[in-house]
Amino acid sequence: MLHAFIGPVMRKEVRQIRRDTRSLVFMILIPAFLLVVFGFALNFDVKHVPLAIVDLEGSRLSRELAEKFRTTEYFEVKATLDRTGDIDDLMAREKIKAALVIPATFSEDLLAGRSPSVQFLLDGANAMSGTTAAGYAASILQSYSQRTTLEALERRGAGGMTLPLATEVRVWYNPELKSARFLLPGLMAFILMVILTTSTAFSIVREKERGTMEQLAVSPLPAAALIVGKLVPYVVISLASAHLVLGLGWVLFGVGIKGNYFLLLLGMVLFLVAGLGQGILISAITRTQQVAFLLSVLTTILPTFILSGFVFPIRNMPTVIQLVTYFVPARYFLVVLRSIILKGAGLPAFWGQMLLLAGFAGSTLALSVALLRTGDGRERRRAGRDA
Amino acid sequence: MRAILSILRKEFLQLRRDPKLFPVIFISPILQLLLLGYAANLDVKNIPSVVCDMDRSAASRGLIDEYLNSGYFSVAARVERMDEVDRYLDNGRAAMAFIIPRGFGDDVAAGRRASIMLIADGSESQSATIGVNYGAMIAARHNQKIILERFERARGLGLKPVLVKAEVRVWYNPELRSRNFMVPGVLGLILMIMTTVLASIGIVREREAGTMEQLIVTPIRPYQLIVGKLLPFAIIGLIDAIFVIAVARGWFGVPVRGSVPLLFALCLAFMLNTLGVGLFVSTISRTQQQAMLTSLFFIMPQIMLSGFVFPIENMPKFFQAVTTIVPLRYFFIIIRGIMLKGAGWRHLWPQAAALMVLGTLILTLSVARFQKKLD
Numbered sequence: 168m169l170h171a172f173i174g175p176v177m178r179k180e181v182r183q184i185r186r187d188t189r190s191l192v193f194m195i196l197i198p199a200f201l202l203v204v205f206g207f208a209l210n211f212d213v214k215h216v217p218l219a220i221v222d223l224e225g226s227r228l229s230r231e232l233a234e235k236f237r238t239t240e241y242f243e244v245k246a247t248l249d250r251t252g253d254i255d256d257l258m259a260r261e262k263i264k265a266a267l268v269i270p271a272t273f274s275e276d277l278l279a280g281r282s283p284s285v286q287f288l289l290d291g292a293n294a295m296s297g298t299t300a301a302g303y304a305a306s307i308l309q310s311y312s313q314r315t316t317l318e319a320l321e322r323r324g325a326g327g328m329t330l331p332l333a334t335e336v337r338v339w340y341n342p343e344l345k346s347a348r349f350l351l352p353g354l355m356a357f358i359l360m361v362i363l364t365t366s367t368a369f370s371i372v373r374e375k376e377r378g379t380m381e382q383l384a385v386s387p388l389p390a391a392a393l394i395v396g397k398l399v400p401y402v403v404i405s406l407a408s409a410h411l412v413l414g415l416g417w418v419l420f421g422v423g424i425k426g427n428y429f430l431l432l433l434g435m436v437l438f439l440v441a442g443l444g445q446g447i448l449i450s451a452i453t454r455t456q457q458v459a460f461l462l463s464v465l466t467t468i469l470p471t472f473i474l475s476g477f478v479f480p481i482r483n484m485p486t487v488i489q490l491v492t493y494f495v496p497a498r499y500f501l502v503v504l505r506s507i508i509l510k511g512a513g514l515p516a517f518w519g520q521m522l523l524l525a526g527f528a529g530s531t532l533a534l535s536v537a538l539l540r541t542g543d544g545r546e547r548r549r550a551g552r553d554a
Numbered sequence: 555m556r557a558i559l560s561i562l563r564k565e566f567l568q569l570r571r572d573p574k575l576f577p578v579i580f581i582s583p584i585l586q587l588l589l590l591g592y593a594a595n596l597d598v599k600n601i602p603s604v605v606c607d608m609d610r611s612a613a614s615r616g617l618i619d620e621y622l623n624s625g626y627f628s629v630a631a632r633v634e635r636m637d638e639v640d641r642y643l644d645n646g647r648a649a650m651a652f653i654i655p656r657g658f659g660d661d662v663a664a665g666r667r668a669s670i671m672l673i674a675d676g677s678e679s680q681s682a683t684i685g686v687n688y689g690a691m692i693a694a695r696h697n698q699k700i701i702l703e704r705f706e707r708a709r710g711l712g713l714k715p716v717l718v719k720a721e722v723r724v725w726y727n728p729e730l731r732s733r734n735f736m737v738p739g740v741l742g743l744i745l746m747i748m749t750t751v752l753a754s755i756g757i758v759r760e761r762e763a764g765t766m767e768q769l770i771v772t773p774i775r776p777y778q779l780i781v782g783k784l785l786p787f788a789i790i791g792l793i794d795a796i797f798v799i800a801v802a803r804g805w806f807g808v809p810v811r812g813s814v815p816l817l818f819a820l821c822l823a824f825m826l827n828t829l830g831v832g833l834f835v836s837t838i839s840r841t842q843q844q845a846m847l848t849s850l851f852f853i854m855p856q857i858m859l860s861g862f863v864f865p866i867e868n869m870p871k872f873f874q875a876v877t878t879i880v881p882l883r884y885f886f887i888i889i890r891g892i893m894l895k896g897a898g899w900r901h902l903w904p905q906a907a908a909l910m911v912l913g914t915l916i917l918t919l920s921v922a923r924f925q926k927k928l929d
Contacts, residue, residue: 208864213683215868259891292890479593
């Protein structure tokens with residue numbers, strides 16, 4: 168009974184989508200375009216932190232230490248100053264983000280066996296790159312100290328001392344710590360989510376605004392058929408778009424699929440329906456396209472960016488906010504993507520996420536149907552009265 | 555002037571007609587700010603780690619304690635065998651692993667080279683970099699300690715370790731709270747999203763509904779029409795800015811160290827750009843859906859290329875050049891400068907000038923296109 172109605176709704180929707188070629192092209196190509204731009208432009212590395220060096224001593228040893236900061240790729244020396252007073256201005260203009268101040272007593276302390284201290288001034292506005300830059304500075308100083316200690320020992324006749332500890336660092340899933348691998352799953356989830364929700368956000372509200380909703384309401388069309396019929400063409404479009412994104416990730420950034428493609432496909436379909444469902448729900452509760460658009464942008468761009476675990480680890484968030492993240496479908500998809508694409512993990516690692524994703528998708532659709540049905544009833548009664 | 559005022563009145567009447575619009579415009583920014591203010595927490599402390607101590611000697615415990623006491627790592631699990639580590643990293647319950655092989659303590663005691671292994675989950679963005687960095691540093695410090703202990707025992711020379719200490723001073727944001735960085739950022743995003751979207755759709759809707767022709771045949775001049783159309787959105791943007799700054803300051807305690815009037819004046823300069831883009835989008839779109847997708851096309855790259863989360867200095871040179879035409883980039887330096895650094899006109903005039911130039915350009919371009927469409 169239901170499927171008899173879905174066909175005609177689908178055909179109507181497809182016709183409407185085809186009429187607006189630009190929107191169709193945008194829906195398919197924007198994600199790919201953004202992925203390429205962001206994939207090349209962005210990375211999480213904190214390198215080339217703009218640095219000023221203030222060497223108050225100017226001795227051989229102090230220059231040696233400064234040299235250590237010059238030769239690493241983590242810092243880029245933008246200024247060499249004679250006095251600390253100029254740091255203030257450079258930092259306020261964002262010309263530099265850190266400054267190393269070597270005190271006038273540096274080599275004296277060092278040669279006397281006292282531990283000298285240098286100042287490391289940091290623009291803390293960006294906490295993330297700040298923390299990382301402080302870490303880099305600390306490890307450069309640590310290795311400098313270690314070498315100096317070994318040299319001192321050597322001078323006292325304890326040469327040939329090797330380091331007692333060997334640390335073997337291994338990075339799994341992404342051995343070279345390549346940014347593209349960090350970023351790609353997050354970018355995919357983010358870009359797709361925004362486009363998905365906005366593409367269906369208009370589907371119902373447009374009919375309301377144009378008055379064609381009443382025509383649909385007086386027809387014997389069940390609300391569920393309307394929703395499913397409107398949804399299916401968009402699932403197909405966005406599936407194409409998602410594959411384009413995956414393909415580009417592979418061709419341009421070398422991020423292939425390590426795990427099972429069919430599991431990925433399943434996860435993708437669930438995520439697409441969830442994103443599209445959120446759009447339909449927004450469409451069902453709003454009255455004008457303007458509000459529908461604002462809502463879909465506001466509920467996707469920032470929340471997906473920040474609450475999905477893409478940029479900020481969810482485990483660091485307060486409990487209440489962690490609960491809110493359960494309403495961000497990208498959160499689940501991100502785990503699925505990272506597990507399958509990067510880790511090559513199997514279903515046991517993410518079946519819970521798949522279930523929750525399905526739950527989110529199902530409930531947005533069910534809620535839209537329910538809302539439409541009650542709204543329908545009202546419209547229908549009104550239509551009956553008018554007749 | 556009167557013509558502009560009457561359009562202004564008409565616009566507000568029209569905006570009020572959808573009862574859901576005002577809550578969305580004024581309450582959602584605050585909600586977003588609250589959510590994001592709490593969520594934006596990058597303090598990479600307590601990275602959950604698996605500890606696999608196969609040696610169980612005093613030496614291995616000592617090293618592990620040093621890791622755990624550093625504050626950067628916390629124990630997610632202690633396991634016995636190497637293959638159990640896999641499970642924890644695979645399902646994301648741990649992001650780091652410390653593995654100390656059997657014989658570690660003996661090696662250290664015998665003066666042989668002892669090895670440990672550090673594994674980081676590379677699929678998790680920053681924690682891996684920071685975790686590896688701090689992990690290696692702690693190992694280096696431990697190294698130095700062992701050398702000196704050994705040396706001490708052997709010779710008794712009483713040589714103290716030379717440690718160049720870093721006295722780290724953090725400016726503007728001493729506790730390194732990510733919130734202080736992100737919350738001002740939200741102001742820029744909200745302003746951009748609200749005004750661009752409202753402007754792009756507001757005008758297309760008129761065209762879609764066919765009322766644009768009615769406006770054209772009235773004696774209102776095109777520039778009056780544009781000013782009357784865009785001004786309400788600028789007012790909405792300013793009100794949002796007031797709300798956001800009030801919540802940022804009152805609720806989250808993000809400082810506003812610079813001049814507030816300067817901040818609002820530069821908000822207006824920024825909105826020249828966002829409204830200009832909105833108007834431009836409306837001149838190249840036929841339906842509201844097109845306007846929406848087209849404005850997303852402008853909004854999303856701006857967010858990512860503005861330095862909101864991803865520092866511009868880390869981008870390839872080509873993209874760094876591209877960011878010079880991203881107004882949001884300048885606005886972020888302005889907001890963060892005024893709020894966190896107490897920067898004034900003296901520091902920020904280059905950014906303000908960039909906003910004015912870019913804004914005038916895009917606005918002129920769109921007005922020109924708009925007039926052509928009117929004819």
